[in-house]
Amino acid sequence: MNTDHSISKTIIISNRLPVQLEIDKNNINATPSIGGLATGMKSVHKDSNGIWIGWSGLTDEDLNDDLKNKVKKSLEAHQCVPVNLTSTDIDGFYYGFSNKTIWPLFHYFMEYAEFEKPDWEIYKQVNQKFADVVLENLNDDDTVWIHDYQLLLLPQLIRAKKPDIKIGFFLHIPFPSYEVFRTLPWREEILEGMLGADLLGFHTYEYERHFLSSVQRLLGLSLDFNNVILEDKNVCVDSFPMGIDYDKFANAAKENNKLKQKDKSEVQVEIDKHLDESPDTKLILSIDRLDYTKGIPNRLLAFEYFLEKYPEFKGKVRLVMLAVPSRSNVPQYQLLKNEVDQLVGRINGKFSEISWTPIWYFYRSLPFDNLIDLYTSCDVALLTPLRDGMNLVAKEYIACREDKTGVLILSEMTGASKEMSETLLINPNNFEEVSDTLKMALEMPKEEQIERNKGLQKRLKRYNVERWASDFIESLEESTSKHKEDKIKKLTPHRKEQLLEKYKNAEKRLLFFDYDGTLAAFQKIPENAKPTEAIFDLLDKVHNDPKTDLILITGRDKYTFNKWFAHKNYTLITEHGAWLKDGEKDWEMLEALNNDWFGVILPILERFMDRTPGSLIEEKAFSLAWHYRNTDPDLGQRRANELQSTIQDLIANHNLEILEGDKVLEIKISGVNKGRSANKMLLNKTYDFIFAIGDDWTDEFMFKELPEQTHTVKVGLKKTIANYYVENTTQVHKLLDEFGNTSVN
Ligand code: GDG
Numbered sequence: 001m002n003t004d005h006s007i008s009k010t011i012i013i014s015n016r017l018p019v020q021l022e023i024d025k026n027n028i029n030a031t032p033s034i035g036g037l038a039t040g041m042k043s044v045h046k047d048s049n050g051i052w053i054g055w056s057g058l059t060d061e062d063l064n065d066d067l068k069n070k071v072k073k074s075l076e077a078h079q080c081v082p083v084n085l086t087s088t089d090i091d092g093f094y095y096g097f098s099n100k101t102i103w104p105l106f107h108y109f110m111e112y113a114e115f116e117k118p119d120w121e122i123y124k125q126v127n128q129k130f131a132d133v134v135l136e137n138l139n140d141d142d143t144v145w146i147h148d149y150q151l152l153l154l155p156q157l158i159r160a161k162k163p164d165i166k167i168g169f170f171l172h173i174p175f176p177s178y179e180v181f182r183t184l185p186w187r188e189e190i191l192e193g194m195l196g197a198d199l200l201g202f203h204t205y206e207y208e209r210h211f212l213s214s215v216q217r218l219l220g221l222s223l224d225f226n227n228v229i230l231e232d233k234n235v236c237v238d239s240f241p242m243g244i245d246y247d248k249f250a251n252a253a254k255e256n257n258k259l260k261q262k263d264k265s266e267v268q269v270e271i272d273k274h275l276d277e278s279p280d281t282k283l284i285l286s287i288d289r290l291d292y293t294k295g296i297p298n299r300l301l302a303f304e305y306f307l308e309k310y311p312e313f314k315g316k317v318r319l320v321m322l323a324v325p326s327r328s329n330v331p332q333y334q335l336l337k338n339e340v341d342q343l344v345g346r347i348n349g350k351f352s353e354i355s356w357t358p359i360w361y362f363y364r365s366l367p368f369d370n371l372i373d374l375y376t377s378c379d380v381a382l383l384t385p386l387r388d389g390m391n392l393v394a395k396e397y398i399a400c401r402e403d404k405t406g407v408l409i410l411s412e413m414t415g416a417s418k419e420m421s422e423t424l425l426i427n428p429n430n431f432e433e434v435s436d437t438l439k440m441a442l443e444m445p446k447e448e449q450i451e452r453n454k455g456l457q458k459r460l461k462r463y464n465v466e467r468w469a470s471d472f473i474e475s476l477e478e479s480t481s482k483h484k485e486d487k488i489k490k491l492t493p494h495r496k497e498q499l500l501e502k503y504k505n506a507e508k509r510l511l512f513f514d515y516d517g518t519l520a521a522f523q524k525i526p527e528n529a530k531p532t533e534a535i536f537d538l539l540d541k542v543h544n545d546p547k548t549d550l551i552l553i554t555g556r557d558k559y560t561f562n563k564w565f566a567h568k569n570y571t572l573i574t575e576h577g578a579w580l581k582d583g584e585k586d587w588e589m590l591e592a593l594n595n596d597w598f599g600v601i602l603p604i605l606e607r608f609m610d611r612t613p614g615s616l617i618e619e620k621a622f623s624l625a626w627h628y629r630n631t632d633p634d635l636g637q638r639r640a641n642e643l644q645s646t647i648q649d650l651i652a653n654h655n656l657e658i659l660e661g662d663k664v665l666e667i668k669i670s671g672v673n674k675g676r677s678a679n680k681m682l683l684n685k686t687y688d689f690i691f692a693i694g695d696d697w698t699d700e701f702m703f704k705e706l707p708e709q710t711h712t713v714k715v716g717l718k719k720t721i722a723n724y725y726v727e728n729t730t731q732v733h734k735l736l737d738e739f740g741n742t743s744v745n
Pocket of ligand 1: 173242288289
């Protein structure tokens with residue numbers, strides 16, 4: 001497709017294109033589809049040259065070269081670009097991994113989830129096919145919005161090739177709890193794939209929370225509120241409850257209510273006839289794709305239970321059940337179809353009378369106008385999914401109630417229930433509750449129905465699908481501009497060159513290097529972070545230059561640093577400034593400190609350690625540190641807060657302070673910190689190049705207190721007052737190497 005390089009555009013990507021294709025002899029007919037997503041995206045898609053990339057619905061086997069070209073051409077007219085897939089792709093990617101693994105697992109049907117490596121392989125290949133088409137059509141200023149569970153790897157596949165592109169991803173189904181998600185064999189790859197985006201959107205806060213929890217626990221990444229901190233960017237995670245095209249449904253209902261008898265649809269005529277014959281009968285509506293997540297058998301059983309418990313409703317109510325065929329190639333769906341057929345047959349057989357059958361069952365898809373007939377004619381809607389990302393049917397039913405009557409009974413396992421608290425919320429597994437609620441709905445006074453629906457309609461009209469889409473795009477813009485702001489401080493090659501130039505020209509240099517998280521990456525067991533030969537080589541090269549004073553400055557204890565570094569005669573400052581080892585000299589105390597207070601604080605820390613699996617106490621000469629890196633992240637943070645408030649008074653009484661590092665709380669005599677001790681190293685000496693680098697909060701003291709001309713560098717993307725940042729320890733090693741090379745020359 002020809003894309004104008006001067007104008008930025010939005011690329012929407014979903015498994016299926018919003019266009020239906022039909023092969024008619026040797027021609028292709030294309031008609032736009034009318035789904036919720038297509039409507040919501042309309043403004044995004046039509047604006048500024050937008051294109052939509054997805055599968056056309058026809059496999060390579062359905063098309064010869066001539067037809068393939070025709071498909072491409074006719075889609076182009078709809079601003080769509082096809083991803084060509086074979087029938088093997090569709091089997092492994094769509095029916096396989098998407099719908100036999102991700103779909104059941106993410107909807108908590110763990111026993112249905114199949115973990116088939118061949119399907120996973122095809123899923124990866126097809127995501128790559130999508131990426132290839134996106135990359136062919138992508139310009140540098142474009143925005144990419146990817147949809148749903150079939151394309152979880154796509155964000156990272158695009159990011160790998162185009163690091164600066166704006167990428168948004170929205171998941172339309174639930175994101176399950178960590179305990180469920182962790183059972184997936186390829187869980188890390190899936191999370192990493194998603195984290196290629198700048199913004200990840202979910203329907204509800206619960207799904208967002210579950211995702212963040214998995215990211216912390218499985219990838220060990222840290223969060224800053226709802227941002228996941230990666231090395232070179234933050235990924236924003238947020239909830240955007242999807243709305244409907246409110247006006248379309250409300251207007252269609254209005255028109256439908258106005259129709260003269262002769263213009264009414266067959267379905268409406270049938271319904272009217274039935275209501276004329278038995279005017280007291282109430283209709284209960286049920287609409288879903290025939291999917292095991294929608295709780296259709298439960299609904300039937302609860303309805304049966306209702307008729308048994310409240311026999312006075314026999315002959316007075318009817319369940320109108322529309323089950324739309326879906327994914328019938330997947331065995332679980334075939335089984336479900338049999339189960340529903342049997343249940344409907346059994347219940348109808350059990351209760352039917354000559355003039356009344358309790359269930360009207362349609363297994364088909366109906367045209368839009370008939371859907372409106374059902375929405376406007378039914379007194380109650382009974383939607384009981386066992387799990388549902390959102391459930392748009394619930395919203396559409398309310399939008400179609402022109403006079404604001406109608407009662408919605410909605411499962412609390414749907415995303416929609418979070419926004420629709422005025423409806424009657426039920427647990428779909430509790431038949432007692434469902435049947436009692438059904439009775440309540442059937443008997444609810446009109447005034448109460450109107451009162452409940454008033455607020456609902458207002459909100460659905462305001463937060464409609466267009467608003468949802470524009471909110472998402474706005475947040476994506478915001479998060480990427482924040483991303484740009486972060487990048488402002490990046491130590492770019494150009495800045496690095498300038499820094500090295502100053503280094504080279506200096507007469508006397510002073511360098512402060514933090515250790516953990518800066519020179520060495522964090523390890524599960526702190527002892528394992530000991531310096532490698534490679535680190536020694538890098539340090540030696542710098543240290544051997546007589547023009548350079550190199551200082552390793554750490555929160556670690558003197559004993560460990562003595563063991564690791566004393567033989568090298570580097571200058572060492574440990575315990576945030578309690579101890580100094582100046583080159584070859586012996587250790588000396590930099591501050592007058594004591595540890596008389598250990599007896600008061602240690603028992604409290606021990607209590608916290610015992611109650612918090614994975615945490616440990618580090619006893620230094622003059623300070624105590626409680627580490628919680630290896631605990632459950634939520635528990636660790638909660639206990640850290642609790643510990644701070646428990647010892648608050650004792651701290652004040654003993655002139656102590658708490659230093660909050662990266663997953664560590666350290667208690668020590670007030671006033672001792674890396675900034676104060678670093679400054680002591682400047683006394684009586686003159687330097688024309690001062691440099692400090694570190695990764696955590698305790699290094700900020702250096703950045704703050706060293707002289708203004710100091711070149712300060714933060715490792716990682718956390719908030720900092722440093723001048724620049726580098727991504728990780730590898731970059732620190734590179735820099736150190738370049739310092740060393742400058743010294744040698
Ligand atoms: C997924 C998530 C999430 C249904 N039958 C007919 C018909 N429909 C239309 C409805 C509605 C849509 O299909 C169904 O949407 P749902 O939201 O209820 O469910 P899923 O298909 O499972 O959708 C879900 C959604 O994505 C959006 O993010 O809410 O949780 O599972 O719009 O009106 N339309 C026509 N004839 C039918 O017979 N014309």
